[in-house]
Amino acid sequence: MAKDVFQIQSPVGAFQLTAGTRVANWNGVKFHLGFAPVITNGVPFVHSLDVDKNLAPLSQVNRPVPRGRGVIVLDPGHGGADNGTKSVLGNFFEKDYALDWARRLKPLLEARGWRVLLTRDGNRPVELGERVLIAQREQADLFISLHFNSAAPGAMGLETFCLTPAGMPSTLLRGPEENNVFLPNNAQDFANQHLAMRVHRSLLQTAGMADRGVRRARFMAVLKTQQRPAILIEGGYITDRNEAKLIASPEYRQKLALGVAKALE
Ligand SMILES: [Zn+2]
Structure with a gap:
């Protein structure tokens, strides 16, 4: 082990942290800290916000998902004239793949005892604020937004987002x-954080994707005003040729659905 790598043990697993980088590892799964740890005179220091907001929830990773009324709102991203990202393979769009993912996931969650609502079940435009209002109206216990990612060629893998805690820098910024x-x-x-890591880990196991980690963002309108645990999953890059081919296959999208469902058993 390099001298700038250190571990923190918890009753349910190990954190591996590296001085100078915000990328950390929890039982083999990546997540992003708010602040890079430092080692001073051989002693590692982790920011207290990371202890409270990242390490503490994850060290209770085995606690059950909050089920309450048993209602989940699934939010297929984009819709209507907003296509989301176009596939590198041609005229295939994020909005359609996201809707298909949600439709596959719904019965899997229902079989696990959840009542499931979609923010759109067709190609209609839905304002971001309306997506939040639907979850509020239904008094949903959980909100899960489903997207596919875009980037310059080369980027691939799974990212799961939740809101950045107060005082912490985000992983992803829009200005x-x-x-x-x-x-x-x-x-x-x-x-x-608990929900994001749980779903992220299950998706990695079920769909076998590259791990880009649980990340934090503050600008995502469908997350920041939610009064319930809320995450946004970027289920791979449709701008990467190999990943776009996978995402284009119904069998693979079924794996993406199963990965989320298994996390919520
Ligand atoms: Zn999107």
């Missing part, structure tokens, strides 16, 4: 950002 803000969904910080 300058104030860190010291408490947004409504920050009341769910603990459950958000």
Whole structure:
């Protein structure tokens, strides 16, 4: 082990952290810290916000998912004139793959005892605020937004997002950002991280994707005002030729659905 790598043991597993980088590892699965740890005179230091908001929830990874009324709102990204990302393979669009993923996931969750609602079940435009209102109206216990990713060629793999805790820098930014803000969904910080990691791990196991880690963002409108645990999954890059081929196959999209469902048993 390199001298800048250190471990923290918990009753349910091990964190592997590296001085100077925000990418960390929990039982073999990646997540992103708010602050890079440092080693001073041989002693590792981890920021207290990372201890509270990242390490503490994950060390309770075996606790059950909050089920409450047993209602999940699934949110297939985009719709209508908003196609989302276009596949590198041709005229295939994120909005259609996301809807298919949600439709496959719904019966799998229902078989596991959840009531499931979709923010759209067709190619209609839905405002971001309306997606949040649907979850509010249904008093949903969980909100899961389904997307596929875009980037310059080369990027591939699974990313799962939840809201950045107050005081912490985000993993993904869309411009300058104030860190010291408490947004409504920050009341769910603990459950958000727990849910994100649980779903992320299950997807890696079921679909065998490259791991780009659980990440934090503050700009995502479907997450930040939610009054329930809420995550956004980027189920692979349709701008990567190999991953786009996988995503184009119904068998693979069924694996993506099964990966989420298994996390919520
Ligand atoms: Zn999207």
